[in-house]
Amino acid sequence: MKSIKVALVGTPNVGKSTIYNALTHSHEHTGNWPGKTVGVSKGECVYQDTLYTFYDLPGTYSLISKSQEEVVATDFIVFSSFDVAVVVCDATSLEKGINLVLQTKEICRNVVVCINLVDEAKKKGINIDYKLLEKRLGSIVVPTSARDKEGLTELIGAIKHSQNKDFLDIDYGVLNKLIEEAAINIKTDEYNPKWIALKILENNKYYINKLNKLGVINKLNEQDIDYDVNLEVVLKVAKKAKEILKNVISYERVNYDAKERKIDRILTSKIWGIPIMLAILFGCFYITIIGANYPSSLLFNFFSSLEGGIIKFLEFIHLPALVIDLLVNGVYKTLYFVVSVMMPPMMIFFPMFTFLEDLGVLPRIAFNMDRAFSKCKACGKQALTMCMGIGCNAVGVTGARIIDSKRERLIAILTNIFMPCNGKFPTLIAVITIFFVGFNKKYGSVICALILTGVIFLGILLTFLVSYILSKTILKGEPSSFTLELPPYRMPNIIDTIKYSVKDRAIFVLGRAVKVAIPAGLLIGIIANVKINDVSILRYLVNFLDPVGLVLGVDGVIILALLLGFPANEIVIPIMLMGYLNTNALIDMDNLNVLRDIFVNNGWTIKTAICFITLFLYRFPCSTTLLTIYKETKSKFYTLLSVVIPLFIGIILCLIVNCIFF
Amino acid sequence: MRLDNINLNDYVTIINVFGDTSIKRRLLDLGFIPGEEVKCVLISPFKDPKAYQVHGNVIALRNIDAHNIEVQNEVN
Numbered sequence: 001m002k003s004i005k006v007a008l009v010g011t012p013n014v015g016k017s018t019i020y021n022a023l024t025h026s027h028e029h030t031g032n033w034p035g036k037t038v039g040v041s042k043g044e045c046v047y048q049d050t051l052y053t054f055y056d057l058p059g060t061y062s063l064i065s066k067s068q069e070e071v072v073a074t075d076f077i078v079f080s081s082f083d084v085a086v087v088v089c090d091a092t093s094l095e096k097g098i099n100l101v102l103q104t105k106e107i108c109r110n111v112v113v114c115i116n117l118v119d120e121a122k123k124k125g126i127n128i129d130y131k132l133l134e135k136r137l138g139s140i141v142v143p144t145s146a147r148d149k150e151g152l153t154e155l156i157g158a159i160k161h162s163q164n165k166d167f168l169d170i171d172y173g174v175l176n177k178l179i180e181e182a183a184i185n186i187k188t189d190e191y192n193p194k195w196i197a198l199k200i201l202e203n204n205k206y207y208i209n210k211l212n213k214l215g216v217i218n219k220l221n222e223q224d225i226d227y228d229v230n231l232e233v234v235l236k237v238a239k240k241a242k243e244i245l246k247n248v249i250s251y252e253r254v255n256y257d258a259k260e261r262k263i264d265r266i267l268t269s270k271i272w273g274i275p276i277m278l279a280i281l282f283g284c285f286y287i288t289i290i291g292a293n294y295p296s297s298l299l300f301n302f303f304s305s306l307e308g309g310i311i312k313f314l315e316f317i318h319l320p321a322l323v324i325d326l327l328v329n330g331v332y333k334t335l336y337f338v339v340s341v342m343m344p345p346m347m348i349f350f351p352m353f354t355f356l357e358d359l360g361v362l363p364r365i366a367f368n369m370d371r372a373f374s375k376c377k378a379c380g381k382q383a384l385t386m387c388m389g390i391g392c393n394a395v396g397v398t399g400a401r402i403i404d405s406k407r408e409r410l411i412a413i414l415t416n417i418f419m420p421c422n423g424k425f426p427t428l429i430a431v432i433t434i435f436f437v438g439f440n441k442k443y444g445s446v447i448c449a450l451i452l453t454g455v456i457f458l459g460i461l462l463t464f465l466v467s468y469i470l471s472k473t474i475l476k477g478e479p480s481s482f483t484l485e486l487p488p489y490r491m492p493n494i495i496d497t498i499k500y501s502v503k504d505r506a507i508f509v510l511g512r513a514v515k516v517a518i519p520a521g522l523l524i525g526i527i528a529n530v531k532i533n534d535v536s537i538l539r540y541l542v543n544f545l546d547p548v549g550l551v552l553g554v555d556g557v558i559i560l561a562l563l564l565g566f567p568a569n570e571i572v573i574p575i576m577l578m579g580y581l582n583t584n585a586l587i588d589m590d591n592l593n594v595l596r597d598i599f600v601n602n603g604w605t606i607k608t609a610i611c612f613i614t615l616f617l618y619r620f621p622c623s624t625t626l627l628t629i630y631k632e633t634k635s636k637f638y639t640l641l642s643v644v645i646p647l648f649i650g651i652i653l654c655l656i657v658n659c660i661f662f
Numbered sequence: 663m664r665l666d667n668i669n670l671n672d673y674v675t676i677i678n679v680f681g682d683t684s685i686k687r688r689l690l691d692l693g694f695i696p697g698e699e700v701k702c703v704l705i706s707p708f709k710d711p712k713a714y715q716v717h718g719n720v721i722a723l724r725n726i727d728a729h730n731i732e733v734q735n736e737v738n
Contacts, residue, residue, distance in 0.1 A: 061691035061692060062690075062691040092718065093717060093718030093719050094718075095693070095717050095718060096693060096717050096718070096719060230683070230686065230687055230690065231679070231686075231690065231696075234690040234691075234695060235695060235696065235697075238695045238697075238698075261703055261704075264703070264704050264713075264720075265704065268704050268705075268706055268707065268713075269707065270705075270707045271707075273706070273707040274707055363722075366722075367704070367706050367711065367713065367722050368706055368707055370706065370710075370711050370722070370724065371706060371707075371708035371709075371710050371711070372708070374710070374724060380711070380722075380724075479724075480684075481684070481685040481688060481724070481727045482711065482722075482723070482724045482727060483688055483689070483692055483721060483722070483723055483727065484711075484721070484722040485692075485719055485720065485721050485722075486704070486713055486720040486721070486722055487720075
């Protein structure tokens with residue numbers, strides 16, 4: 001079978017990943033903000049007897065790189081072997097894309113131009129003459145609307161038929177003579193000597209070293225150059241792009257983005273900007289709580305009603321009583337608690353969150369909050385990683401790659417834990433409902449959502465505080481430059497959003513929780529049943545941890561649950577319940593409302609609840625997040641710091657609460 | 663005049679871009695190129711950063727970074 005390797009290049013946020021997903025049937029998540037894709041992903045598809053391998057590169061404004069993801073893209077285009085480069089452009093802002101096309105054609109012989117988002121351009125009254133553009137560029141131009149899967153067959157056809165051409169020759173004016181002189185010492189068939197000459201003139205150490213090692217550059221002449229090479233290059237490429245686009249684009253309306261600006265004015269207004277952000281957050285929580293309430297108790301009642309039958313069945317097949325107890329009270333109860341309490345809120349919150357992400361709201365939040373980050377000498381894009389952290393801290397940590405400066409990236413990674421992740425919400429909702437709201441039918445959900453919003457608000461304040469302290473101590477430094485594109489609002493494909501968030505996010509996270517819940521339930525069951533001197537191991541552990549708990553305003557069972565819940569936040573409550581039920585074995589759980597009785601019978605008060613929430617929020621990142629932090633920082637020190645900082649804050653807060661309630 | 667001094671909805675033309683290599687490179691990449699038209703379209707709640715429309719994109723810059731861009735009023 002014939003095989004073609006394709007590199008997908010494009011400026012950030014033009015829908016490259018959407019095209020990649022549609023072509024390869026993958027489910028890489030596409031968010032509406034720049035920098036969502038941070039590594040190179042690879043996917044394949046077979047179409048009419050040809051195997052296509054696609055490499056989705058991170059978005060890049062130019063091929064003269066600065067940030068981590070742009071180096072990844074440029075390196076791939078220059079040094080990897082592939083057949084065709086597809087440059088994806090945004091039809092609503094073509095000039096930026098054409099700049100990148102020209103730069104790509106300078107270093108790559110076979111280029112196909114894909115103009116995406118043509119549906120959006122049409123809506124805005126932007127008309128593009130594709131035939132004229134194709135003629136001027138000398139590359140095949142394919143209009144697509146990847147979200148609606150339009151134009152993709154044509155794109156595949158263009159990739160198949162696209163031919164190798166000469167490297168693009170751009171007139172660099174005053175630099176031409178210098179380029180010629182430098183090119184004498186360059187020997188290569190593979191790369192464009194003119195591009196290498198430019199790297200030498202720019203004194204780009206990274207590429208000079210790399211090409212030197214490959215034996216491409218024979219010798220380097222030290223030259224004093226009077227020109228600002230970078231500026232000249234950019235100006236000449238931009239001039240060329242303008243020439244190419246002359247008469248290619250026409251606008252039907254002058255104010256084609258007036259509506260968008262109006263929405264932006266409201267979302268970022270001086271008075272309403274911040275309250276609207278908090279209101280959106282509150283709204284999401286409110287809908288989650290209201291929506292999850294009923295399905296939760298339905299699932300719970302369903303699973304607990306099966307309990308009797310399961311016990312009867314296990315007795316019927318003559319399992320020993322001890323094993324039945326382990327399986328039912330240990331594994332089954334933990335499992336169904338995780339499923340019924342955790343699943344409904346996730347199924348509701350994740351799609352809403354993904355919707356906001358795809359719509360393009362998150363960059364506006366970063367825009368509103370940047371001033372505060374700049375005061376803390378951090379980067380405004382940290383707000384984006386915080387939003388991702390609400391989904392999952394591990395994702396937030398990885399997402400910190402969008403921040404260029406290493407110092408600011410580390411701050412974002414170390415403080416991400418202050419945003420409670422989605423896996424913590426159901427537990428928080430349960431405890432808040434029991435101890436602060438009661439079962440007030442009328443306003444219960446409102447109060448609960450308000451408290452949750454307050455928890456996020458506290459997290460934001462702590463993020464600022466810790467960022468500031470880090471900037472003054474371990475990670476000293478001044479803020480680097482901050483540039484953030486505010487992309488146009490895009491109405492997401494609702495079905496795709498729901499499909500993605502349920503399948504790839506909620507089920508994935510839940511699956512992880514269930515996987516942990518089974519062995520954890522078993523472990524608890526075992527240590528509760530194995531006895532030394534007539535006292536169970538669980539009792540010993542709880543008694544051992546009780547003094548620690550007492551100091552922090554909780555008890556030994558809670559501490560044990562928080563420790564054993566390290567692999568997944570979702571299993572903390574079930575472990576706690578197992579602990580209480582197995583040490584006292586008083587109440588049988590047949591209803592969610594019994595939760596309160598169990599807690600209260602084991603000495604929980606308002607103070608216990610506050611201290612539990614505090615420790616639950618700020619103990620240490622879950623195992624997945626911790627691993628991700630280590631992978632991203634490659635430093636044991638910073639990984640340790642990511643545990644110590646929240647733990648320290650959690651303990652301090654608990655001690656304060658203890659003093660207040662003493 | 664520098665870009666951070668312009669008012670909301672002002673149209674200006676870029677004359678020059680200053681600053682150290684990395685910020686200059688980044689600004690040029692984003693389309694803040696001499697000769698290009700820029701409009702200030704948004705101001706954040708705390709007056710910094712501001713967002714500018716250039717090349718058909720909206721880009722947020724902190725005032726300290728926008729100060730690297732020299733501009734002049736549109737001459738009609």
